[in-house]
Amino acid sequence: MVEECLGFSPEGEGEHLWLWIEKRALTTHELARLLAKLCGVKERDIGYAGMKDRQAVTRQWFSVHLPGREAPEGIQAALDTRFASDDERSVRLLDRARHSRKLKRGVHRGNRFLLRLSGDVVDDPALESRWQGLIDGGVPNYFGPQRFGPEGRNLARARALLARGWRKRDDRQGMLLSAARSYLFNQLLAARILDNSWATPLQGELVMLEGTASQFLAEDVDDALRERAARLDVHPSGVLWGAGRLASQDQAAKREQAMIAAEPELAAGLEAAEVRMGRRPLRLCLDEPRLTRDGHALRLAFGLPRGAFATAVLRELMTHPTL
Numbered sequence: 001m002v003e004e005c006l007g008f009s010p011e012g013e014g015e016h017l018w019l020w021i022e023k024r025a026l027t028t029h030e031l032a033r034l035l036a037k038l039c040g041v042k043e044r045d046i047g048y049a050g051m052k053d054r055q056a057v058t059r060q061w062f063s064v065h066l067p068g069r070e071a072p073e074g075i076q077a078a079l080d081t082r083f084a085s086d087d088e089r090s091v092r093l094l095d096r097a098r099h100s101r102k103l104k105r106g107v108h109r110g111n112r113f114l115l116r117l118s119g120d121v122v123d124d125p126a127l128e129s130r131w132q133g134l135i136d137g138g139v140p141n142y143f144g145p146q147r148f149g150p151e152g153r154n155l156a157r158a159r160a161l162l163a164r165g166w167r168k169r170d171d172r173q174g175m176l177l178s179a180a181r182s183y184l185f186n187q188l189l190a191a192r193i194l195d196n197s198w199a200t201p202l203q204g205e206l207v208m209l210e211g212t213a214s215q216f217l218a219e220d221v222d223d224a225l226r227e228r229a230a231r232l233d234v235h236p237s238g239v240l241w242g243a244g245r246l247a248s249q250d251q252a253a254k255r256e257q258a259m260i261a262a263e264p265e266l267a268a269g270l271e272a273a274e275v276r277m278g279r280r281p282l283r284l285c286l287d288e289p290r291l292t293r294d295g296h297a298l299r300l301a302f303g304l305p306r307g308a309f310a311t312a313v314l315r316e317l318m319t320h321p322t323l
Helices: 028-039 075-082 127-137 150-164 175-194 223-230 250-262 264-272 310-317
Strands: 002-005 016-024 046-048 057-065 090-099 110-117 205-209 215-218 234-240 278-281 287-293 298-305
Touching: 016 028, 028 046, 028 057, 028 075, 075 090, 110 310, 127 287, 127 310, 150 175, 150 264, 175 234, 175 250, 175 264, 205 250, 205 278, 223 234, 234 250, 250 264, 298 310
Parallel strands: 002 057
Antiparallel strands: 002 110, 016 057, 016 090, 046 057, 110 298, 205 215, 205 234, 234 278, 287 298
C-alpha cells in the first residue's frame, strides 16, 4: 500500500477540482486518462504529483480543470460500473476539494508505504539486524527496477533512441530519458558503495541537507562534516546527467567524470536532448520505520521522500532484481 503525502491541503476554492483516489492494479497514467474521459476534459487538464505503482493499493490526489462546474454526477458509480466485472482493478473516490492551481509533478513531500513480506525472507535471522542498519545508517538511494521497465527493456530502448537522436514524439512522457540518466546514477552509486564512500562526503562534493533540496559545496571535508553525515543530517549526492556544468569539484567530480567516460553515448544523448543536469542524494532516510510480525509474514511501514523507491529498501533486505 502506498499513500501520497502532499505536505499541504487544497485551499477549498478555485478552478481545479482535486480528487483523493484509491486505486488498485492501475497505473497513474491509466487512471488520468479515465478521469479525463469521465469528466469530459483533455488529458492535459488532469494533474497529479507522482507516478504510483500498478501492483499496489495506492492513494493519491488528482486535479481536474473544471472552471465554473463540478465533476459529472455519479462519477463513483461510473467507476464502479467500469470495474464491476474486474477481479483485480478497482477505483474509489475518497474525497474531493477545490484548489486554485493544477496539481504539478513533484510537489508532494513523499509517500508512506506499507508492505507485507512472506516466504523464506521471514525466517532469515539476519533480516531484523539489516533493517536496523538501514534505520541507523540510511539506504542507498537507487532508482528501482520499475524505472527501467520489464526486464530492463526501457534502457535498451533509451540507448537506441539516444543513438539516433531523441525526439519527444518517440518518448512523450520522457520515460526513456529518465531511464538513461537513472541508470547512470545507479552506476555511480554502485561504484561509491564498492569503495565505501557513498555515505561520507568526498572533497568537492555537493552535499544535500536531509529533508530539503538545499545543497552546499564541501571544499574541505572535516570532522564536523563527517559527524553530520554519520548522524544522517547531510548526504553525499550524485549527478543526474544532462546539459549544463558539473557542479562538483576535485575528488567528487573525478568520480562523476569516470562514470560518464564509461557511458559516453548515453551522456552525449542526454546532453543533445537538452535534459537539465540535476542532483540526487546518494542516501535516503526512513521516516517513522516499523517492522512487525504478522503470523508467518512481516509488515514493513516507512515513509520516503518523493522520487525514492521502496524497492531500494527491499533490495537491502532480501534478494531483489536491480539495475
